Structure formats: C-alpha cells, structure tokens
Amino acid sequence: MTPFPWTRLDNTPLWRAAEATYQSDPRRLYHAWPHVGRLYHWASVWNIPYSAALDRAILAHDVIYDAHPDKERRSSQWLEAMMGVDCTRESTLIHATIDHAITPGGDNRIQLLDLADLGVPDLVAPNRALIAQEAIALYGITPREFSKANLAYFEAMLPRYPDALIHALPRDEAQRLIAIRAGIQQTIALGRAELR
Secondary structure, eight states: OOOOSSOSOTTSHHHHHHHHHHTSOTTOSSSSHHHHHHHHHHHHHTTOOOOHHHHHHHHHTTSSOSSSSOHHHHHHHHHHHHHTSOOHHHHHHHHTTTTOOOOTTSOOHHHHHHHGGGGSHHHHHHHHHHHHHHHHHHHOOOHHHHHHHHHHHHHHHGGGSOHHHHHHSOHHHHHHHHHHHHHHHHHHHHHHHHHO
C-alpha cells in the first residue's frame, strides 16, 4: 500500500480494490496508481479542504482505463458498484475530467488536480512519454499516430482556457490554470517538433 497524502480512504476495501484495478494492466503507464497519488499530492499542496466525495472521485476517476470508449462513465459505474449506493456527486466530478472544462464559480477542483502536473515544466516531457508508451500499447498505434492524436487533443484544449476565463477565476485557481496552460503549450511544442 502506498501512503498518499490528503486521502482518508487508504487501507479501506474500496482503496484496495482500486489499487488492484489500477495495477492490473502493465500497459497502464500513466493512468496508473502513481497518477492517483499525484492528484492527492496536489490536493495536499494546495490545501484543498477535505471532501469525501472528492476523495472517492480522485480514487476512481481513471480506475477503468483501457482501449474502449466511455472510460469515465465506466469508472463511475465501478465506483457505484463498489459502494453499493448512489454516487451522483462522485460521478459528476469524474465526468468533469472528460473535457476538463473550467467555469468561474464552478467546482473546478478535480479538473485542476487532474491537469496539475502540466504546471510543472520538468514533468511535461516525461509524463507525455509515459502517455505515448501507454497509448501505443493500449491502442496498437504507431508513435507518429500518437503524436498526431496528442497534438490535436492539446491544440483543441488550449482555446478552452483564454485570458478572459483566467481573469474571472479566483486568484489561486487562476494561477494554477496559468501554469497548466503553459504546460499545454509546452506539450503542443513537443508534438509539433516530433511531426516536423
């Protein structure tokens, strides 16, 4: 068992089941157990007030990660099956990681936590390399196909975070999103360089 900060779920049956599921496929190199730990790390560093629903959503947000669509919906279903109760709040949070939409006055916690490593320049290239290896193994694509798809994904993401949005956010969220946006730009530059 890995001791992660912030969470209160460690060593529960839900925790053990999630950890086993994350570690069940060796092709999962980025969307794996350490990624969950990174979200908990940022929740601790950012002093996010504890929320049981957010804790469960962080734990389960990528629990199902394979070559099939609707990973977030299936992750939500996994959590609900494990909990045996309605998990609407957790599902809403998990589904927010589909497009990482940020809204002024909205609950942006899990989106920012999920993207937080993009705000650390030294992590961008190594994380992208893990995502590339994972995608190549899971989807059976070539490195060039990955580069094209990854570049298209991040080029589509960048316009979602304009200055007007950033200025409308609370100061701490704005600072986090500025750093994340820089990481998105760094990722785009890496992809363009690969495709030259």
